[in-house]
Amino acid sequence: MTEHFPSKIGLSQQFDCSYLADKKEQLLVILDSNCYTPSRFETLLSFGFRRSGDQIYRPHCPACHACQSVRVLADDYVPSRSQKRKWNKINSEFRFKYSTQEQADYYQLYEKYITMRHSDGSMYPPNRLQYESFLFCRWLPITFIELWHKEQLIAVAVTDTMPTALSAIYTFFDPDYADLSLGTVMIMAQLEFARQHAKAYLYLGYQIDACPKMRYKQQYLPAQQFKSDVWVNI
CATH class of the missing domain: 3.40.630.30 (Gcn5-related N-acetyltransferase (GNAT))
Incomplete structure (x- = not known):
């Protein structure tokens, strides 16, 4: 990971949103294996990322910004x-x-x-x-x-x-x-x-x-x- 952001990030295909009807969801997915540690994940949390299972992701929906990390x-x-x-x-x-x-x-x-x-x-x-x-x-x-x-x-x-x-x-x-x-x-x-x-x-x-x-x-x-x-x- 660089000083501020991972070096390898993927973008998922669009799929039906789990929370909002008639909306499509798309995710940024961390592909940089160096990010998969507790301390580096903590940095990614501060950039609005989250994990599901072993994977680190963040919503990246061009037409919607409804998801706001808290x-x-x-x-x-x-x-x-x-x-x-x-x-x-x-x-x-x-x-x-x-x-x-x-x-x-x-x-x-x-x-x-x-x-x-x-x-x-x-x-x-x-x-x-x-x-x-x-x-x-x-x-x-x-x-x-x-x-x-x-x-x-x-x-x-x-x-x-x-x-x-x-x-x-x-x-x-x-x-x-x-x-x-x-x-x-x-x-x-x-x-x-x-x-x-x-x-x-x-x-x-x-x-x-x-x-x-x-x-x-x-x-x-x-x-x-x-x-x-x-x-x-x-």
Whole structure:
């Protein structure tokens, strides 16, 4: 990688957008093998890139700029009243655990989550190959933040771990506990983990205002958004 950018970048073909109907999606894909390390990937995150499986990419759609990368300033994060209420529902019957390895009970929880919550999406029906190729990575350490209710695993936040930042890849949870707002709770757990481990940012992926399911990422403040190749405060 050069001082500022990879030396080899590919451009995918256009395909139907996963988030916006009647839109086409195109990706920049990193082909430079030197970029596939935690520290260099962290630099690429700061340029609006992200990973899916082992691959590093960034949206590059000529007719659309809806995807805007968002990162939360972990040390400065202040939960809203609504977020505090959701966090306070996690009482003494619940506990967080942390793993650097996938556990055997993750896939069953993932399968239940996709089947019950996203049966209308591109990830349905779930299968183990899709699960592994999407979430896991051979060149990057991952922290799995688990939430347990007594002896039952109810949520997992898959979190990429770089030298000075975290990146939230995906959270899946038991739909039977949907009233606990576990999507919000697990982002807050990632922010707490970031503070405890001196990580400056939690990258949340792409904010897409035109997609109702992808508008939530500006709710964690203070944060920054990557617009026109510059990070600006939200």
